[in-house]
Amino acid sequence: MLEQLNQIEKTALESLAAVDDQRALDAWRVTHIGRSSPLMLVFAGLGKLSKEERPIVGAAANRVKTALEAAFEEKARAIKEAALAKSLAEEALDVTLPGRTVHVGRLHPSTQQLRRVLAILAEMGFQVYTSREVETDEYNFQFLNFPPNHPARDMQDTFFVEAGERGENPILLRTHTSPGQIHAMREFAKMNPDNPPPIRIALPGMCFRYEQITARSEIQFNQVEGLAVGENITFADLKGTLNDFARRMFGQGARTRFRASYFPFTEPSAEMDVECFVCGGKGCGVCKNSGWLEILGCGMVHPVVLQNGGYDPKRYSGYAWGMGPERQLMLRYRIDDIRYFWGNDLRFLEQF
């Protein structure tokens, strides 16, 4: 009997060794450890054995059963692993094929740049102030200390609107967002005419100049101006604020310089240049070899402008500056044709 059990075990294990798929394994299981397998028949015949033989054969049969079951489990695991390995291998993809995309919406690059600028200014305490795009000569020029026929008007070629006879106050397309300075000062001053409150605003918006449309000149462009007015504001504050801005905008290592300049609505006036971030100041095509990039014009608010805004220049002072988001984008992305901005070609817009 024991001999028979050994033979059963041997035969079963030999047969299992040849099994290599799930179907053969299931068949093996029925044959060798199934209900009517020789091994089970041994268990079934235990009752017929003598009292002495019964425990011995029973123990031996149990050992064989355990061994065959363990071998079965082992084989089952091996077959599963092999099957998985095979299917993984078969499922392998060409990972170099392009992925599927979705329609992505984007902000216009000018909006993106305006947001970058306004976000920095917001953290510095400058609130957004917006005003109309079609203006009067008074707001665009006269209140800003550009008298009629002043040579400074040559700096800003202007689109005029047909609006009947209006004498020296024609209607025009604003050439800068500076009319907003007057609107804002008057609005703030109205809050408390005897003691107008301080102002810190950023003025973004579309402006217009009478130009031919070429790679380098456009009839419309965005501008962001900043204006700070208070009882305690100096040219040194202007330098501090604009240098802070430059470091936030162009990196903490950004170097700047201030050149004397002229704008009718500021005095003293300056241009702020930033060391060229393309060549690091060595000179390149982007900075026209100078090592510097003209970034913004600035200055202390002219006393006439303060006065026109309802702020007494003997008591209040302020500074203002203006810059062009499209110009900043052109420098950052090396865009050499300004007409891209309003061309609305998706192949351009999708790159931002």
Place this chain on the structure above:
Amino acid sequence: MKLPISWLKEYIDLDGLSVEEIARKLTLAGLEVDEIKYAGLPMPAKREGQRHEFKTSGLAWDRDKIVVAEIRQVNPHPNADRLTLLDLFDGEQDQVVLTGAPNIFHLKGAGKLPKPIKVAYAKEGATIYDGHADGLALTTLKRAKIRGVDSYSMACSEKELGISEDHEGIIILDDDAPVGMPLVDYMGDAVLDISILPNMARNANVLGVARELAALTGRELKKPVIEYRTTGESVEHLVSIEITEPELNPRFVLGLIRNVEIKPSPYQIQRRLRLAGIRPINNIVDATNYAMLDQGEPLHAFDYDVLKARAGGKNVKIITRPAVDGEKLTTLDGVERTLTSTNVLVCDEKGPLSMAGVMGGAESEVTEKTRNVLLEGAAWNFINIRKTANQHNLPSEASFRFSRGVHPSLAETGVRRGLQLMAAWSGGAIAPGLVDSYPLPPNESKVTVTAKDVKRLLGIDLTLEQIASLLTPLEFKCEITDTRLLVTSPSHRLDMGEGVVGLADVLEEVARSYGYDKLPETHMADALPPQIGNPIHEWEEHVRDLLVNLGLQEIVSYRLTSPERESRVTTFDDYVTLANPIAPERRVMRRSLAASVLEAAEKNARADSIALFEIGPVFEPRPGDLPREPRKLALLMTGLRETLAWDVKDSPTFDFYDMKGRIQLLLSGLHYTDITYASAASIPHLHPGKAAEVRIGDVRVGVFGELHPLVKDRYELGEAPVLLAEFDLDALRRIPPVYGIRPVPEVPPVLEDIAVIVDETTPASKVDALIRQTGGKVLAHVRLFDVYRGEQIGAGKKSLAYSLTYQSDRTMTDAEAAAIRKKIIKRLEQELGAKLRS
């Protein structure tokens, strides 16, 4: 303005400062140098990998190889008629040089010259420009045989040395040029091209720039001494002046010089004028130009004998007055000009002589025959000159200066300087005195400055003495009294104001002189302003974000367009119209954003899929007044709904419901409720059956739909339908959002489907509304998941299948759900004639 450094050096010692350092200092002080053109002086060495700090051009002259030489003999060339051989001495040895220069040719065969001719001599190995090349090409002189004669060096033209374009003849230097001297030491130069800001017109002259440099470097300004001998009868007895309108002509000065010999100016003067961009004419005209560049006062020279003849031999009387409309004058460019009352004329008793401050007249101009010269220096109203120069399109060196303002004090200085130069260059004799009519001297600007003002506006602590020391080099007169500094402007400045304006003017000069780079950087210590924010801007930015999240690309279009462009989609009666458009297709401000997005779609017609939006103003004109600028939003979608890929070959195109879905998401993102969509068949540019208006409560906020096929035909667009939406952002923004959330239930919902057949004409929204109304609170969601039309249900019918979600705060039984369903079906049957589809 082009400024030769050699001229500048007459008025300030610039030793030890490189040309680039000078340019940098001027640039930082507001005299921006655009370009440096070298004409002899050594150019700065380029460091490895670096370029010049300024735009740089020109030629440096080798000290050893380009020198002053003298021609001693002029001999004919043995084998060439058109060439001459020059025997010249270069200070060390004799040389033979070939030349075909026309200005030497007349001496051919003259042999030994009685007086040697001084020339600019380039030896073998010198690098110069090729005189025969087009443009500027460098060449190095090498030994060669020309018609059998050895040639290895040359007497140079201005072009060859980079002074001007002139290659008509060789340079003939002034007689006092020292033979053998390196040419760079004798006349090496560099020219600064400076842009003059509108408030810097006072510096559009050599003296002005020298004065700025004196302030910037602390060096002394050496003004030219204007002294001369006079002879004969005083001009005051011969000429008189009548100014009719002092506002237009505050001062008029005349001087007289007799017995001038008209001839070319000294070479050094011609060279400087050419470098400064002015063509030399003759010694008298050159003297007027030279004095203008030197002092800043444009001058005009009259042939005195012509004036005398016009006066019939009597005393000349000069009259200045506005022109009479239609009056005519032939200017010295030979053009007969018709004048208007804006133009001011310089006349004599017979009539107009010249256009004041802009251009002289032909009849009285200086010619080869002129012997006696009456020299005018005047002050004119800058606005008037500006208008006149623009009106006649006559930009000139004179009108450039006068239209920016020239101080009347310069009229006298300028005339005196001009007479001095004319005497020196023409041998003429200056008549004593000047005729000077000065009816309207400008106000002298006096400004009181305190140390506190400087601290308050510039943020620096300076003593009054320090402030004064910054201003005096610019020729401000400074008087200190206790705590105040009284600053009087110099007599060449018109740009200094009074009171608070004057204070700002003075502080600008203090800051420039101090150096902007030296001013400290501080953080604002001022009180914070009231926080008013900008709700409109913030809200629009939110709208932009929502639309971008929905997959739409933002565009920004030109505000300027034409009625024809817009009329392709919609027409308007009136526009904000430009008086001076750049082109007819950009002559009005837009009224329609739909036109903007359609043009953008047309531009991108080849793209598979277009989904874009624009936010911005349109411009509604109001007669004689500023236009309204309402804010609008337009959306456009056309093309494929899905993006294509290598295994996605095709996609359905966007239709009405793609647009509607975006709009629904936008409006829910803005937290609006009570939104209704109604068919809008009468919007001319939209498909009558595929258009809807959007209302929130009672307010119509927008319309959308498929572009009308006839409108679509007016654009070059693809096959796919074009969906267009337009919203009135001002109306939309005014609607109060409703904030709140539905609680997220923990009890599982009961789901059920229901399909009903209704007439084709029954709008889905009615079915939807009735289901919701009947379902009541527990019916949490109603979603239309299928619309079917076909034989099974018969013509003129449609089947609408809804998925209903019941949600209660306790678990609902199937029986409860069934009861509600029964109620819904019953109402649909009764009120809409619907049939349950099984």
